[in-house]
Amino acid sequence: MAAQEQQTILDCPAARTPTSPSTTAARGTSGISAIDVFCGIGGLSYGLAAAGIDVVAGIDVDGSCRFPFEANVAGAQFLERDIRDVTAEELSVLWPEGSLRLLAGCAPCQPFSSYRKGVSPSSDDRWVLLRELGRLVEETQPEFVTTENVPRIHDKTVFGDFVEMLHRLGYSVDSDICKCTDYGLAQSRRRLVLVASRLGTAAVPEGDWRDRPAKTVKQAIGNLPPIGAGDTHETDPVHRSRGLSALNRKRMVASKPGGTWRDWPTKLRAPCHQRSSGAAFKNVYARMQWDRPSPTITTYFHNFGAGRFGHPQQHRTISLREAAILQGFPKDYQFAPDGNVVPLTTLGRHIGNAVPPPLGEAIGRTFLNSLIEVNV
Numbered sequence: 001m002a003a004q005e006q007q008t009i010l011d012c013p014a015a016r017t018p019t020s021p022s023t024t025a026a027r028g029t030s031g032i033s034a035i036d037v038f039c040g041i042g043g044l045s046y047g048l049a050a051a052g053i054d055v056v057a058g059i060d061v062d063g064s065c066r067f068p069f070e071a072n073v074a075g076a077q078f079l080e081r082d083i084r085d086v087t088a089e090e091l092s093v094l095w096p097e098g099s100l101r102l103l104a105g106c107a108p109c110q111p112f113s114s115y116r117k118g119v120s121p122s123s124d125d126r127w128v129l130l131r132e133l134g135r136l137v138e139e140t141q142p143e144f145v146t147t148e149n150v151p152r153i154h155d156k157t158v159f160g161d162f163v164e165m166l167h168r169l170g171y172s173v174d175s176d177i178c179k180c181t182d183y184g185l186a187q188s189r190r191r192l193v194l195v196a197s198r199l200g201t202a203a204v205p206e207g208d209w210r211d212r213p214a215k216t217v218k219q220a221i222g223n224l225p226p227i228g229a230g231d232t233h234e235t236d237p238v239h240r241s242r243g244l245s246a247l248n249r250k251r252m253v254a255s256k257p258g259g260t261w262r263d264w265p266t267k268l269r270a271p272c273h274q275r276s277s278g279a280a281f282k283n284v285y286a287r288m289q290w291d292r293p294s295p296t297i298t299t300y301f302h303n304f305g306a307g308r309f310g311h312p313q314q315h316r317t318i319s320l321r322e323a324a325i326l327q328g329f330p331k332d333y334q335f336a337p338d339g340n341v342v343p344l345t346t347l348g349r350h351i352g353n354a355v356p357p358p359l360g361e362a363i364g365r366t367f368l369n370s371l372i373e374v375n376v
Protein backbone atom coordinates (compact mmCIF):
# COMPACT_ATOMS: atom_id res chain seq x y z
CA MET A 1 0.00 0.00 0.00
CA ALA A 2 1.40 3.42 -0.90
CA ALA A 3 2.16 5.71 2.02
CA GLN A 4 -0.44 8.29 0.93
CA GLU A 5 -3.19 5.64 0.85
CA GLN A 6 -2.41 4.28 4.28
CA GLN A 7 -4.81 4.45 7.17
CA THR A 8 -3.99 7.36 9.43
CA ILE A 9 -4.27 6.76 13.12
CA LEU A 10 -6.35 9.85 13.77
CA ASP A 11 -8.90 8.66 11.22
CA CYS A 12 -9.04 5.20 12.72
CA PRO A 13 -12.50 4.47 14.20
CA ALA A 14 -10.96 2.63 17.14
CA ALA A 15 -8.77 5.55 18.18
CA ARG A 16 -9.22 6.06 21.91
CA THR A 17 -11.40 8.64 23.50
CA PRO A 18 -11.60 9.21 27.23
CA THR A 19 -14.74 7.07 27.32
CA SER A 20 -13.35 4.09 25.34
CA PRO A 21 -13.77 0.99 27.48
CA SER A 22 -11.34 -1.90 27.42
CA THR A 23 -12.67 -4.18 24.73
CA THR A 24 -11.91 -7.67 26.02
CA ALA A 25 -11.66 -9.34 29.37
CA ALA A 26 -8.14 -10.49 28.58
CA ARG A 27 -6.81 -6.95 28.49
CA GLY A 28 -4.54 -5.69 31.20
CA THR A 29 -5.97 -3.75 34.11
CA SER A 30 -2.69 -2.45 35.48
CA GLY A 31 -3.24 1.14 34.37
CA ILE A 32 -0.32 0.90 31.91
CA SER A 33 -1.27 1.15 28.24
CA ALA A 34 1.28 0.30 25.59
CA ILE A 35 1.81 1.22 21.97
CA ASP A 36 4.25 -1.10 20.22
CA VAL A 37 5.94 0.49 17.21
CA PHE A 38 7.74 -2.02 14.93
CA CYS A 39 5.27 -4.52 16.45
CA GLY A 40 5.84 -7.35 13.96
CA ILE A 41 3.61 -10.35 14.67
CA GLY A 42 3.41 -9.33 18.30
CA GLY A 43 6.07 -11.28 20.22
CA LEU A 44 6.80 -8.35 22.53
CA SER A 45 3.18 -7.20 22.74
CA TYR A 46 1.95 -10.69 23.58
CA GLY A 47 4.45 -10.85 26.44
CA LEU A 48 3.54 -7.37 27.71
CA ALA A 49 -0.17 -8.30 27.63
CA ALA A 50 0.55 -11.56 29.47
CA ALA A 51 2.17 -9.48 32.21
CA GLY A 52 -1.02 -7.44 32.55
CA ILE A 53 -0.28 -4.41 30.37
CA ASP A 54 -3.06 -3.10 28.14
CA VAL A 55 -1.54 -3.13 24.65
CA VAL A 56 -3.73 -0.74 22.67
CA ALA A 57 -1.98 -0.67 19.31
CA GLY A 58 0.82 -2.03 17.21
CA ILE A 59 2.36 -0.17 14.29
CA ASP A 60 4.36 -1.84 11.53
CA VAL A 61 5.06 -1.08 7.90
CA ASP A 62 4.55 -4.73 6.96
CA GLY A 63 0.85 -5.52 6.48
CA SER A 64 1.46 -9.28 6.75
CA CYS A 65 1.85 -8.76 10.52
CA ARG A 66 -1.77 -7.66 10.89
CA PHE A 67 -3.47 -11.03 11.25
CA PRO A 68 -1.12 -12.58 13.84
CA PHE A 69 -0.83 -9.31 15.78
CA GLU A 70 -4.57 -8.70 16.08
CA ALA A 71 -5.46 -12.40 16.55
CA ASN A 72 -3.15 -12.82 19.52
CA VAL A 73 -2.92 -9.45 21.26
CA ALA A 74 -6.42 -9.14 22.66
CA GLY A 75 -8.19 -5.94 21.69
CA ALA A 76 -5.13 -4.24 20.18
CA GLN A 77 -5.40 -2.67 16.76
CA PHE A 78 -2.78 -2.95 14.06
CA LEU A 79 -1.81 0.14 12.09
CA GLU A 80 0.03 -0.47 8.83
CA ARG A 81 2.26 2.58 8.81
CA ASP A 82 5.83 3.65 8.23
CA ILE A 83 7.10 4.92 11.56
CA ARG A 84 8.70 7.87 9.80
CA ASP A 85 5.22 9.21 9.01
CA VAL A 86 3.74 8.72 12.49
CA THR A 87 3.27 11.83 14.61
CA ALA A 88 3.15 12.36 18.36
CA GLU A 89 -0.41 13.60 18.02
CA GLU A 90 -1.44 10.31 16.43
CA LEU A 91 0.09 8.29 19.26
CA SER A 92 -1.54 10.48 21.89
CA VAL A 93 -4.98 9.62 20.54
CA LEU A 94 -4.28 5.91 20.88
CA TRP A 95 -3.30 5.95 24.55
CA PRO A 96 -6.44 6.04 26.75
CA GLU A 97 -6.62 9.27 28.70
CA GLY A 98 -5.40 8.90 32.25
CA SER A 99 -3.41 5.73 31.59
CA LEU A 100 0.29 5.39 32.27
CA ARG A 101 1.79 5.30 28.79
CA LEU A 102 4.39 2.78 27.63
CA LEU A 103 6.06 3.26 24.25
CA ALA A 104 7.71 0.04 23.14
CA GLY A 105 9.67 -0.27 19.95
CA CYS A 106 12.20 -2.79 18.71
CA ALA A 107 13.67 -1.32 15.55
CA PRO A 108 14.86 -3.84 12.94
CA CYS A 109 18.15 -5.29 14.10
CA GLN A 110 19.60 -6.28 10.75
CA PRO A 111 21.84 -3.20 10.39
CA PHE A 112 23.69 -4.20 13.56
CA SER A 113 23.61 -7.97 13.28
CA SER A 114 26.85 -9.92 13.31
CA TYR A 115 25.21 -12.25 10.78
CA ARG A 116 25.67 -9.51 8.18
CA LYS A 117 29.44 -9.55 8.13
CA GLY A 118 30.86 -7.30 5.47
CA VAL A 119 27.68 -5.25 5.09
CA SER A 120 28.17 -1.64 6.11
CA PRO A 121 25.37 -0.66 8.51
CA SER A 122 25.50 2.89 7.26
CA SER A 123 24.35 1.63 3.86
CA ASP A 124 21.05 0.55 5.38
CA ASP A 125 18.43 3.19 5.97
CA ARG A 126 17.00 1.20 8.86
CA TRP A 127 19.82 2.80 10.89
CA VAL A 128 17.55 5.78 11.25
CA LEU A 129 14.68 3.83 12.76
CA LEU A 130 15.89 3.86 16.36
CA ARG A 131 16.16 7.63 15.93
CA GLU A 132 12.50 7.61 14.89
CA LEU A 133 11.60 5.88 18.15
CA GLY A 134 13.67 8.53 19.92
CA ARG A 135 11.76 11.25 18.13
CA LEU A 136 8.44 9.83 19.29
CA VAL A 137 9.69 9.45 22.87
CA GLU A 138 10.91 13.04 22.88
CA GLU A 139 7.63 14.33 21.47
CA THR A 140 5.27 12.30 23.71
CA GLN A 141 7.41 11.73 26.83
CA PRO A 142 5.52 8.62 27.96
CA GLU A 143 5.93 7.34 31.50
CA PHE A 144 7.70 4.19 30.28
CA VAL A 145 9.87 3.24 27.31
CA THR A 146 11.41 -0.04 26.26
CA THR A 147 13.47 -1.22 23.33
CA GLU A 148 15.38 -4.38 22.47
CA ASN A 149 18.08 -5.07 19.94
CA VAL A 150 21.23 -7.05 19.21
CA PRO A 151 23.97 -6.62 21.83
CA ARG A 152 26.32 -4.87 19.40
CA ILE A 153 24.06 -1.85 19.25
CA HIS A 154 25.34 -0.90 22.69
CA ASP A 155 28.51 0.60 21.20
CA LYS A 156 26.83 2.43 18.33
CA THR A 157 26.33 6.16 18.28
CA VAL A 158 22.64 5.77 17.54
CA PHE A 159 22.15 3.88 20.82
CA GLY A 160 24.34 6.28 22.82
CA ASP A 161 22.29 9.19 21.48
CA PHE A 162 19.06 7.42 22.45
CA VAL A 163 20.22 6.85 26.04
CA GLU A 164 21.55 10.39 26.32
CA MET A 165 18.20 11.76 25.17
CA LEU A 166 16.35 9.70 27.80
CA HIS A 167 18.64 11.00 30.56
CA ARG A 168 18.21 14.57 29.34
CA LEU A 169 14.42 14.15 29.56
CA GLY A 170 14.76 12.96 33.16
CA TYR A 171 14.17 9.22 32.71
CA SER A 172 15.70 6.56 34.92
CA VAL A 173 17.37 4.24 32.39
CA ASP A 174 18.74 0.72 32.64
CA SER A 175 20.04 -1.54 29.90
CA ASP A 176 21.59 -4.97 29.98
CA ILE A 177 22.33 -7.97 27.81
CA CYS A 178 19.68 -10.59 28.50
CA LYS A 179 20.34 -14.29 27.88
CA CYS A 180 17.10 -15.87 26.74
CA THR A 181 17.93 -19.12 28.55
CA ASP A 182 17.53 -17.11 31.79
CA TYR A 183 13.90 -16.49 30.81
CA GLY A 184 13.13 -20.19 30.29
CA LEU A 185 13.84 -20.45 26.58
CA ALA A 186 15.71 -23.33 24.96
CA GLN A 187 17.61 -20.82 22.80
CA SER A 188 20.97 -19.14 23.36
CA ARG A 189 19.77 -15.80 21.95
CA ARG A 190 21.23 -12.74 23.68
CA ARG A 191 19.60 -9.37 23.34
CA LEU A 192 20.19 -5.92 24.69
CA VAL A 193 17.12 -4.74 26.59
CA LEU A 194 16.60 -1.12 27.61
CA VAL A 195 13.92 0.03 30.03
CA ALA A 196 13.29 3.64 30.99
CA SER A 197 10.88 5.17 33.46
CA ARG A 198 9.77 8.58 34.57
CA LEU A 199 8.18 6.95 37.65
CA GLY A 200 10.75 5.40 39.96
CA THR A 201 13.83 3.40 39.07
CA ALA A 202 13.98 1.43 35.84
CA ALA A 203 15.52 -2.03 36.06
CA VAL A 204 16.03 -4.63 33.35
CA PRO A 205 14.30 -7.77 34.68
CA GLU A 206 16.39 -10.73 35.76
CA GLY A 207 15.15 -14.01 34.34
CA ASP A 208 13.27 -16.43 36.59
CA TRP A 209 15.20 -19.31 35.04
CA ARG A 210 18.72 -17.92 35.64
CA ASP A 211 19.66 -20.32 38.44
CA ARG A 212 18.44 -23.40 36.61
CA PRO A 213 20.07 -25.44 33.85
CA ALA A 214 19.16 -24.04 30.44
CA LYS A 215 16.28 -25.80 28.71
CA THR A 216 17.35 -28.02 25.83
CA VAL A 217 16.18 -28.43 22.26
CA LYS A 218 14.89 -31.88 23.20
CA GLN A 219 12.77 -30.50 26.04
CA ALA A 220 11.34 -27.84 23.74
CA ILE A 221 10.67 -29.68 20.47
CA GLY A 222 11.56 -33.33 21.08
CA ASN A 223 7.90 -34.40 21.27
CA LEU A 224 6.83 -33.02 17.87
CA PRO A 225 5.83 -35.52 15.19
CA PRO A 226 8.46 -36.22 12.52
CA ILE A 227 8.09 -34.60 9.09
CA GLY A 228 10.29 -34.70 6.00
CA ALA A 229 12.13 -31.83 4.32
CA GLY A 230 9.60 -29.78 2.36
CA ASP A 231 6.65 -31.34 4.17
CA THR A 232 3.81 -29.86 6.20
CA HIS A 233 2.26 -31.90 8.99
CA GLU A 234 -1.29 -32.90 8.14
CA THR A 235 -2.88 -31.49 11.29
CA ASP A 236 -0.49 -28.59 12.00
CA PRO A 237 0.12 -26.27 9.03
CA VAL A 238 2.80 -24.42 11.01
CA HIS A 239 4.84 -27.62 11.40
CA ARG A 240 6.24 -27.02 7.94
CA SER A 241 9.87 -27.32 6.83
CA ARG A 242 11.71 -26.17 3.79
CA GLY A 243 12.70 -28.58 1.02
CA LEU A 244 16.33 -29.51 0.40
CA SER A 245 18.16 -29.81 -2.91
CA ALA A 246 19.61 -33.24 -3.69
CA LEU A 247 23.10 -31.98 -2.73
CA ASN A 248 21.91 -30.41 0.53
CA ARG A 249 20.07 -33.59 1.45
CA LYS A 250 23.33 -35.54 1.13
CA ARG A 251 25.05 -32.88 3.24
CA MET A 252 22.30 -33.06 5.84
CA VAL A 253 22.59 -36.86 6.04
CA ALA A 254 26.36 -36.48 6.55
CA SER A 255 25.95 -33.83 9.29
CA LYS A 256 26.32 -34.78 12.94
CA PRO A 257 24.48 -33.03 15.78
CA GLY A 258 26.81 -30.30 17.02
CA GLY A 259 29.26 -31.01 14.17
CA THR A 260 30.29 -28.92 11.17
CA TRP A 261 30.66 -29.31 7.41
CA ARG A 262 34.15 -30.64 8.20
CA ASP A 263 32.40 -33.94 9.02
CA TRP A 264 31.33 -34.24 5.37
CA PRO A 265 33.19 -36.13 2.66
CA THR A 266 35.24 -33.67 0.59
CA LYS A 267 33.04 -34.10 -2.47
CA LEU A 268 30.06 -32.60 -0.61
CA ARG A 269 31.89 -29.46 0.50
CA ALA A 270 31.25 -26.09 -1.09
CA PRO A 271 34.18 -24.37 -2.89
CA CYS A 272 34.65 -21.95 0.03
CA HIS A 273 35.01 -24.94 2.40
CA GLN A 274 37.82 -26.35 0.27
CA ARG A 275 40.04 -23.27 0.36
CA SER A 276 43.21 -23.84 2.36
CA SER A 277 42.51 -20.60 4.26
CA GLY A 278 39.43 -22.34 5.68
CA ALA A 279 37.81 -18.90 5.68
CA ALA A 280 34.26 -20.16 5.94
CA PHE A 281 31.66 -19.96 8.62
CA LYS A 282 31.75 -22.99 10.91
CA ASN A 283 28.17 -22.69 12.09
CA VAL A 284 26.41 -22.99 8.75
CA TYR A 285 25.10 -26.19 7.20
CA ALA A 286 25.07 -27.62 10.71
CA ARG A 287 22.74 -29.51 12.99
CA MET A 288 21.49 -28.57 16.46
CA GLN A 289 22.08 -30.83 19.45
CA TRP A 290 19.28 -32.36 21.51
CA ASP A 291 20.95 -31.70 24.85
CA ARG A 292 21.74 -28.01 24.34
CA PRO A 293 19.75 -24.84 23.77
CA SER A 294 19.38 -23.94 20.09
CA PRO A 295 21.44 -21.19 18.49
CA THR A 296 19.77 -17.82 17.93
CA ILE A 297 16.74 -18.27 15.72
CA THR A 298 17.30 -15.80 12.90
CA THR A 299 14.96 -14.83 10.08
CA TYR A 300 16.62 -17.54 7.90
CA PHE A 301 16.30 -20.51 10.26
CA HIS A 302 14.59 -22.52 7.51
CA ASN A 303 17.72 -22.32 5.35
CA PHE A 304 20.33 -25.05 5.97
CA GLY A 305 23.13 -22.81 4.64
CA ALA A 306 22.27 -19.93 6.97
CA GLY A 307 23.21 -21.35 10.35
CA ARG A 308 23.04 -24.31 12.72
CA PHE A 309 19.44 -24.92 11.78
CA GLY A 310 19.46 -28.63 10.94
CA HIS A 311 17.11 -30.74 13.09
CA PRO A 312 19.17 -32.84 15.54
CA GLN A 313 17.86 -36.10 14.10
CA GLN A 314 15.59 -35.68 11.09
CA HIS A 315 17.09 -34.84 7.69
CA ARG A 316 15.69 -31.31 7.39
CA THR A 317 15.94 -27.84 8.85
CA ILE A 318 13.69 -26.98 11.76
CA SER A 319 10.06 -26.25 10.95
CA LEU A 320 8.21 -22.98 11.50
CA ARG A 321 6.50 -24.59 14.50
CA GLU A 322 9.81 -25.67 16.01
CA ALA A 323 11.29 -22.20 15.54
CA ALA A 324 8.19 -20.63 17.08
CA ILE A 325 8.46 -22.89 20.13
CA LEU A 326 12.18 -22.14 20.50
CA GLN A 327 11.23 -18.44 20.36
CA GLY A 328 8.75 -18.98 23.19
CA PHE A 329 5.49 -18.57 21.26
CA PRO A 330 2.71 -20.64 22.82
CA LYS A 331 1.37 -23.58 20.82
CA ASP A 332 -1.99 -21.86 20.27
CA TYR A 333 -0.50 -18.65 18.82
CA GLN A 334 -2.42 -17.98 15.59
CA PHE A 335 0.07 -17.27 12.82
CA ALA A 336 -2.35 -17.46 9.86
CA PRO A 337 -6.12 -17.61 9.42
CA ASP A 338 -7.53 -21.17 9.59
CA GLY A 339 -7.36 -22.89 6.24
CA ASN A 340 -4.68 -20.58 4.83
CA VAL A 341 -1.35 -21.91 3.65
CA VAL A 342 1.30 -20.70 6.07
CA PRO A 343 3.92 -18.75 4.09
CA LEU A 344 7.34 -20.17 4.87
CA THR A 345 9.67 -17.25 4.22
CA THR A 346 7.32 -14.49 5.41
CA LEU A 347 6.38 -16.23 8.64
CA GLY A 348 9.98 -17.38 9.07
CA ARG A 349 11.10 -13.75 8.94
CA HIS A 350 8.50 -12.67 11.47
CA ILE A 351 9.27 -15.51 13.89
CA GLY A 352 13.02 -14.84 13.68
CA ASN A 353 12.47 -11.11 14.16
CA ALA A 354 10.28 -11.46 17.23
CA VAL A 355 11.07 -10.61 20.79
CA PRO A 356 10.49 -13.91 22.60
CA PRO A 357 7.17 -13.49 24.45
CA PRO A 358 8.62 -14.71 27.80
CA LEU A 359 11.20 -11.91 27.61
CA GLY A 360 8.42 -9.45 26.76
CA GLU A 361 6.45 -10.67 29.75
CA ALA A 362 9.43 -10.14 32.06
CA ILE A 363 9.82 -6.60 30.66
CA GLY A 364 6.13 -5.94 31.30
CA ARG A 365 6.40 -7.18 34.87
CA THR A 366 9.33 -4.89 35.60
CA PHE A 367 7.19 -1.85 34.75
CA LEU A 368 4.32 -3.17 36.88
CA ASN A 369 6.68 -3.78 39.80
CA SER A 370 8.01 -0.24 39.52
CA LEU A 371 4.46 1.02 40.17
CA ILE A 372 4.55 -0.68 43.57
CA GLU A 373 7.84 1.10 44.34
CA VAL A 374 6.34 4.52 43.65
CA ASN A 375 2.97 3.63 45.16
CA VAL A 376 0.89 4.34 42.04
Ligand SMILES: C[S@@+](CC[C@H](N)C(=O)[O-])C[C@H]1O[C@@H](n2cnc3c(N)ncnc32)[C@H](O)[C@@H]1O
Binds near residue numbers: 081082108
Ligand atom coordinates in the same frame (compact mmCIF):
# COMPACT_ATOMS: atom_id res chain seq x y z
C1 LIG B 1 12.66 -6.64 15.08
S1 LIG B 1 11.15 -6.63 14.22
C2 LIG B 1 10.04 -6.32 15.55
C3 LIG B 1 9.57 -7.58 16.20
C4 LIG B 1 8.45 -7.37 17.20
N1 LIG B 1 8.80 -6.42 18.23
C5 LIG B 1 8.03 -8.68 17.85
O1 LIG B 1 8.32 -8.87 19.02
O2 LIG B 1 7.42 -9.52 17.18
C6 LIG B 1 11.16 -5.08 13.41
C7 LIG B 1 9.88 -4.73 12.66
O3 LIG B 1 10.05 -3.41 12.16
C8 LIG B 1 9.25 -3.31 11.00
N2 LIG B 1 9.68 -2.11 10.26
C9 LIG B 1 10.78 -1.97 9.47
N3 LIG B 1 10.83 -0.73 8.99
C10 LIG B 1 9.75 -0.06 9.49
C11 LIG B 1 9.26 1.26 9.33
N4 LIG B 1 9.90 2.16 8.57
N5 LIG B 1 8.12 1.61 9.97
C12 LIG B 1 7.46 0.70 10.74
N6 LIG B 1 7.88 -0.57 10.89
C13 LIG B 1 9.01 -0.94 10.29
C14 LIG B 1 9.48 -4.62 10.29
O4 LIG B 1 8.43 -4.88 9.39
C15 LIG B 1 9.55 -5.59 11.47
O5 LIG B 1 8.30 -6.21 11.68
